[in-house]
Amino acid sequence: MAKAVKKTLSAVEAMYGEDVFSLKTAKQYLSKKAFDSLSKTVNDGGAIDPAIATEVAKAMKDWAVAKGATHFCHWFQPLTGITAEKHDSFISPDGQGGVTLEFSAKELIQGEPDASSFPSGGLRATFEARGYTAWDPTSPAFLKEGEDGTTLCIPTIFCGYHGEALDKKTPLLRSSAALAKQMDRAGKLFGVKSVTKAYATLGPEQEYFLIDKSYYEQRLDLIQTGRTLFGLKPARHQQMEDHYFGAIRPRILAFMEDLDQALWKLGAPAKTRHNEVSPAQFELAPIYERLNLAVDHNLMCMELMKQIADKHGLVCLLHEKPFAGVNGSGKHNNWSVVGPDGKNWLYPGINPHENAKFLFTLCAIIKAVDTHADLLRASVASPGNDHRLGANEAPPAIISIFLGDQLNDIVEQIEQGAAKSTKSGGTITIGADVIPTIPRDATDRNRTSPFAFTGNKFEFRAVGSNMNPSAANVVLNTIVAEAIDAMATQLEADVKAKKDFNKSLQSILQEIIKKHKRVIFNGDNYTEDWHKEAEKRGLPNKKTTPEALKAYESEKAISLFEKYAVLSKKELLSRYEIYMHNYKSVVSYEAECARTIAATQILPAALEYQAGLAATMNAVAQAGGKANTAKEALGTVSELIDALAAGIKALEASIEGHDALKQKAAMVSTREAADALEAIVPADLWPLPTYAEMLFLY
Numbered sequence: 176m177a178k179a180v181k182k183t184l185s186a187v188e189a190m191y192g193e194d195v196f197s198l199k200t201a202k203q204y205l206s207k208k209a210f211d212s213l214s215k216t217v218n219d220g221g222a223i224d225p226a227i228a229t230e231v232a233k234a235m236k237d238w239a240v241a242k243g244a245t246h247f248c249h250w251f252q253p254l255t256g257i258t259a260e261k262h263d264s265f266i267s268p269d270g271q272g273g274v275t276l277e278f279s280a281k282e283l284i285q286g287e288p289d290a291s292s293f294p295s296g297g298l299r300a301t302f303e304a305r306g307y308t309a310w311d312p313t314s315p316a317f318l319k320e321g322e323d324g325t326t327l328c329i330p331t332i333f334c335g336y337h338g339e340a341l342d343k344k345t346p347l348l349r350s351s352a353a354l355a356k357q358m359d360r361a362g363k364l365f366g367v368k369s370v371t372k373a374y375a376t377l378g379p380e381q382e383y384f385l386i387d388k389s390y391y392e393q394r395l396d397l398i399q400t401g402r403t404l405f406g407l408k409p410a411r412h413q414q415m416e417d418h419y420f421g422a423i424r425p426r427i428l429a430f431m432e433d434l435d436q437a438l439w440k441l442g443a444p445a446k447t448r449h450n451e452v453s454p455a456q457f458e459l460a461p462i463y464e465r466l467n468l469a470v471d472h473n474l475m476c477m478e479l480m481k482q483i484a485d486k487h488g489l490v491c492l493l494h495e496k497p498f499a500g501v502n503g504s505g506k507h508n509n510w511s512v513v514g515p516d517g518k519n520w521l522y523p524g525i526n527p528h529e530n531a532k533f534l535f536t537l538c539a540i541i542k543a544v545d546t547h548a549d550l551l552r553a554s555v556a557s558p559g560n561d562h563r564l565g566a567n568e569a570p571p572a573i574i575s576i577f578l579g580d581q582l583n584d585i586v587e588q589i590e591q592g593a594a595k596s597t598k599s600g601g602t603i604t605i606g607a608d609v610i611p612t613i614p615r616d617a618t619d620r621n622r623t624s625p626f627a628f629t630g631n632k633f634e635f636r637a638v639g640s641n642m643n644p645s646a647a648n649v650v651l652n653t654i655v656a657e658a659i660d661a662m663a664t665q666l667e668a669d670v671k672a673k674k675d676f677n678k679s680l681q682s683i684l685q686e687i688i689k690k691h692k693r694v695i696f697n698g699d700n701y702t703e704d705w706h707k708e709a710e711k712r713g714l715p716n717k718k719t720t721p722e723a724l725k726a727y728e729s730e731k732a733i734s735l736f737e738k739y740a741v742l743s744k745k746e747l748l749s750r751y752e753i754y755m756h757n758y759k760s761v762v763s764y765e766a767e768c769a770r771t772i773a774a775t776q777i778l779p780a781a782l783e784y785q786a787g788l789a790a791t792m793n794a795v796a797q798a799g800g801k802a803n804t805a806k807e808a809l810g811t812v813s814e815l816i817d818a819l820a821a822g823i824k825a826l827e828a829s830i831e832g833h834d835a836l837k838q839k840a841a842m843v844s845t846r847e848a849a850d851a852l853e854a855i856v857p858a859d860l861w862p863l864p865t866y867a868e869m870l871f872l873y
């Protein structure tokens with residue numbers, strides 16, 4: 176790998192977005208008419224006008240070919256895995272033994288990959304194996320530069336013959352439309368000047384691990400499951416808290432530089448890079464963008480992290496919990512909403528009008544999160560995330576909202592109602608008072624909350640590092656749309672009845688806080704006390720994926736998603752099926768992998784040590800000595816070997832029985848024995864790279 180070239184700022188500016196068919200690029204290639212039509216579609220969403228499709232396709236092809244592309248693909252987000260693509264070359268025989276390079280409007284707009292091997296959760300009969308991909312113009316086409324050629328990638332949705340969503344992007348777009356529609360009503364109520372369609376924004380902070388490839392290659396568990404199924408916690412791990420924000424090692428910095436540059440070329444605004452809490456753990460944070468684009472960029476980022484790590488002799492682990500006993504990785508989902516006035520409605524503002532919009536949005540979110548905490552939890556449920564949520568370093572599986580002292584105080588004042596405002600320290604009157612500016616650092620001291628207000632956005636911290644962030648944002652968009660819908664309906668009626676707008680708003684917000692304040696918690700979410708308190712408040716606490724996913728099956732969820740045309744009942748239930756199937760498959764192959772490693776690597780090493788000890792004892796006895804220490808060690812290792820063997824048997828039985836709960840339990844007991852053996856078996860006999868090696872030698 177060539178050393179990353181240091182770029183000066185102007186070079187960064189030049190490279191930024193160079194591999195994207197952005198509006199800026201499109202302008203150079205398109206007629207004014209086609210350009211205006213395309214930019215309208217990009218800003219407002221929807222499908223491209225067929226009248227300009229041929230021109231756009233040709234422009235895209237000319238641009239891509241000039242930059243070395245030979246192929247194009249529809250790039251989409253199936254329900255398992257992260258992204259999928261099928262490449263076609265541009266070539267078209269010219270009938271004289273040569274080729275011309277073609278890319279038609281149809282090829283741009285719609286593809287027909289054979290979908291039979293993608294999960295559909297029973298949505299698609301096998302005789303209707305065809306799936307359709309369709310261009311999402313709100314996410315621009317981009318170039319993927321491989322070692323051996325360049326491909327023009329068209330971001331697409333993926334659906335079945337009858338339009339059923341088979342991917343993660345479709346519901347994201349639908350939920351964005353639902354949110355925009357309700358925000359539009361809110362905008363009218365607040366009398367704002369409409370300058371744009373409302374949209375959500377997202378800044379997903381991505382955590383990851385990097386380890387040396389040579390260790391990775393010696394660990395079947397990492398290769399097969401993405402996490403270590405065995406491994407003793409080393410003496411030193413993260414207790415010194417010296418890794419977080421520590422100086423970045425040159426090898427890692429070289430990786431980060433390459434990653435930043437690759438992202439910038441794709442127009443993905445990589446901003447912050449730093450060491451994370453655990454040794455060998457890092458984070459990348461982008462500047463926030465429109466939700467749909469931010470999701471696509473996050474997926475590209477995850478893919479590039481793996482590829483670029485490989486070039487540096489490293490492996491990027493995106494699993495939520497690659498190493499037991501040290502911090503896992505999440506994806507902090509920073510979400511906000513821009514109203515039709517083009518302004519962030521979660522920004523507290525400096526005048527009563529802005530404040531009213533802010534408090535309206537804040538209360539909508541409080542209502543939404545309390546009403547559908549179960550769905551938010553379901554949206555982040557995965558076998559990997561089960562190891563993280565609820566452990567003492569990640570937010571617990573209980574969804575609650577952190578507001579911070581100042582905002583909490585304001586919310587309490589609203590709950591009391593304006594009537595009591597005569598008292599000192601009184602209450603906020605909506606539309607009349609300016610709420611004090613809330614310093615950002617005052618809002619972000621609590622790192623234990625799953626859903627925290629951080630100054631001008633909410634940060635949903637329960638999303639897993641390895642996930643497509645779509646599902647969480649589909650839920651967020653939809654539940655907030657529903658809350659705004661209810662509030663707007665009431666306000667519209669009150670306005671019609673000639674009631675005072677601010678008074679009406681005040682009483683709606685007061686009611687919401689009274690009803691939903693149980694979801695607000697500003698303390699330490701890691702404590703036992705909170706778990707008890709949350710139970711008293713009736714907040715759901717679903718610890719595992721199968722329990723959490725049940726929310727997707729509920730009548731409440733079905734009617735919510737149907738009402739806002741985000742997912743039909745069939746689509747929603749198919750997702751439930753797929754995610755459950757996925758969960759069982761992962762647990763099952765992890766159990767099989769654990770069995771293989773335990774039986775073929777760890778047990779033989781332990782037996783070798785046992786045999787060595789027995790030989791030592793015999794030799795010492797023959798020589799007339801007392802082999803007390805060897806005897807004791809033999810006793811210990813023999814017991815652990817028996818425990819390991821029992822674990823292997825339990826794994827085998829659980830695999831045979833297809834029982835995920837038993838598989839998990841057997842993995843735990845096998846691991847206990849194996850990790851105890853790691854502490855006593857001579858290091859040179861131990862068959863696996865250790866945690867200390869993987870976490871410190873890179």
Ligand code: ADP
Binds near residue numbers: 376464
């Ligand atoms: P914090 O200190 O709260 O983590 P940062 O300023 O570091 O805040 O931002 C964290 C992430 O939140 C970044 O990716 C940033 O772009 C994103 N972010 C900031 N403002 C918004 C917003 N209005 N909407 C969505 N994401 C945002």
Ligand code: MG
Binds near residue numbers: 634
């Ligand atoms: Mg943050």
